[in-house]
Amino acid sequence: MDTVETVLLVLLFGALTGIAARYLRAIPLPLIQIALGAALSWPQQGLHIAFDPELFLALFIPPLLFADGWRIPKREFFALAGPILRLALGLVLFTVLGLGYLVHWIIPDIPLSVAFALAAVVSPTDAVAVSAITRNLGMPARSMLVLEGESLLNDASGLVALKFAVAATLTGVFSWGEVAREFLWVAAGGLGLGALVGWGFAATRDAVTRRVGDVAATQMVLLLVLLPFAAYLLGERLGVSGILAAVAAGFTTNFADLRRSEFIAERMQTEGTWTVVESAFNGAVFLLLGLQLPSIVGSTLIEAAGRWWVPAAQVVAISAALLGLRWLWLTLGVKRSLHRAHERGHIAERPTSLLTLAQTLAGIRGAVTLAGALSIPLQMPGGAPFPGRDLLVFLATGTILFTLIVGSIGLPLVLRRLPPAGEPVFVREERSARLAACRAAIAHLALAPKARHASTDANWLSQHQEAVGRLTQDYRKRIDLLEEPADSATPEAQAESAEAVRQRRQRYLVEMELRLEALHVERNVLYAERQAQRINDQSLRALVAELDLSEVSLRKRLVVARRTASTTSVH
The missing domain is CATH 1.10.287 (Helix Hairpins)
Known part of the structure; x- marks a missing residue:
């Protein structure tokens, strides 16, 4: 099938599954899309696509990671940089070493370097999968932000580890110093390049829109959609992380947007466009994953010669070990950092064993893991097959499914048992900002008309005062809705005031x-x-x-x- 037809079909089915998910609320949308993809490709005459990992990473991943980097709250991200980096870097290294030796012990036929390659493939969580599964399950807001920050940054460390594990298999040579230098170049270079691309776009956009205003809003939104592809491709061409370049470009562009309050049309079009892009590309990622399942599973079961339970048991053992290592690192390596963040007020919820379990189950793998597994070469330099490649791809795919299913079933059960977090901090901050905006508007309206208008005509002044009165009344209603009773009042007066506030809010509603x-x-x-x-x-x-x-x-x-x-x- 032609590539264009394939992409269009995948986008079509992604939209249809999004509609179907409204009627099947008990099943997470990613699982529906994976199942549909597998059903479409299972029959002999089904939809079969040659999965090109490089094309997949270049086409679908950059805009999704750019959007996540653009949307993630920057203040909280930098406040929680400690636990995020411990997960994005420390957990990946811990997983590669621990799981690599375990895989080699479980499957002795796989060389140790190949076992490390498998561990590197499954070590990073997937930003798309994590957001898709956990977004509407009630995960505490700051814990969710830590998970999103981890999944944005750990792809680079996982892919660098994969690169050196594959190189060690092909050449038989491995150097920790070379790994460290390569990682610093790939990660720092990707972040720096992405920031530079985002800053360059923002400066160019400001120069253009200062001249033409909001007239070029549609063209600017189109350029913004193309920006993550430019950052990714440029990063890959220069040998740094294109994934981190796309994330950093999203970060930088968002900071530039803070100075563009007057460009209303551009802002509304941008929000709508990214909503469509994220929905379409999220669906495409999971559908493509499902489309690969029958061929991967089928080839592995044929090689197993009827002993299908052996590779299935290996998947369960490796996936359980992966989650176990994650739980251990969260408990020993990150929990103290989260406690310090809680004491400083950066995290509202106190780290508990139940919350650690929820964060463990949220370690979901996704399409980046599959793309990494399929990017492993088919042959060794001498022409011999790459050792254990088909089994490695099967185990990586099985791990994706296992973490998706366990997360979809286990997370709702665990999150229901978490104590209620109370009013989130951002809700209080949002209310305070709305109050400040309303009061500033009332103060502006209360200025003498002469301060804002040269006319002293009595008729105009009368109409002006009447309009100011109506607007002030409307703002006053909004303030009444947002204000809380005074804390200094007596309990009886406070209860009466609370009831009055409740009545006002009900009337406003x-x-x-x-x-x-x-x-x-x-x-x-x-x-x-x-x-x-x-x-x-x-x-x-x-x-x-x-x-x-x-x-x-x-x-x-x-x-x-x-x-x-x-x-x-x-x-």
Whole structure:
């Protein structure tokens, strides 16, 4: 099948499975997509694709990692850099050494260097898989951020370890000093190059938009979507980590976006575009993984000569050991760092054995592991087959499935047993920021009209004051929704004040819902006017766009109102 047709089919099925997942909420979307991919390729005449690891890494991984680097909260990321680096670097080395020797002990026919290659392949967690599985399960926010930060950075250390394990197998030569130098060059070079690419794009974009404004929003969004591919390909061409280059470009671009508050159209188009890209490419990654399963499993079972349970038991043993090593490192190597972060207020939840178990189960492997396994050469320099390659690919694939299934089943059970974390810190900060914004708007409206307008016409002043009164009342309602009762009040007054706040919030909630209903009525009338030929398509689009923007704003305010009301009822 042609490559273009394959990509289009994969994107199509990715969208369809996303819709199907709305009706199958008990099954995580990645598992649905893997199962569909396997079903599509299982029959003799099914959809069979030659999986090119380099093409896969270049096409699907950079935009997803760029988006994760762009979205991840930077303040918390740098505050939690200690535990993140211990997982991204220390855990990978610990896993390669520990699991490598274990694999060689379990399967003596595999040379030690090949066992280290397998351990390196399965050592990094997958950012796409971790986010897809854990995003809606209730993982504490800061713990989730540690997991995301780990999966963003550990690909480079895992792939460098794989590179040297394969080189040791091919040449019989290994040097720890060479490994250290190569890792520093690959990691630091990738991060530096990505930051430079992101900064260069941001500077160019600022120079252009200062001249033309928001008119070029669509073109800038398109260039932004192409940016991770440019960072990745340039990094691979220069011999550094293209994956880390894409992540660093996302980081840098996000910092530049903090100075672009006035570019509304660009910002809205960017959010919508990345939502589509992430959804499509996430689905494609897991579908492609599923499409490879039948051929990988089939070839291994044929080699096993009917003893299918032997490779299956090896998968279970290696996967269980992988999770066990992760639990051990989290307990011994990271827990103290997390305790210090908790004492400094960087993590709201106290590290407990139950939380450590949840973080262990969240160590999910994904498509990068499969791409790394399939990138192992087929032959040795003399023409002999690479030792144990087919079994290595099977074990890596089995580990992906095992961690996905165990994480999908075990994480919800463990997270339900975690104590309620209370109101997240970011919710309180968000409320404070909204209060500051509303108060600043009221203070601006309260300025004397002459300070903002030269007119002294009595009619204009009257209309101005009337408009200021309506706007101030609306901001006052929003402040009433967000404010808490004074802590210094007596318990009785505090309880009465809390009840008054709850009543105000409930009234505001009802008002927002009524405004939303009114917008729906307006929109239906506009479409009826167009169907009756009383307005044209251009007028319809302009009027509906205004209502859509209002609805987006109202829906966000409604979410805040509901969340705040539920928080009040809990307290």
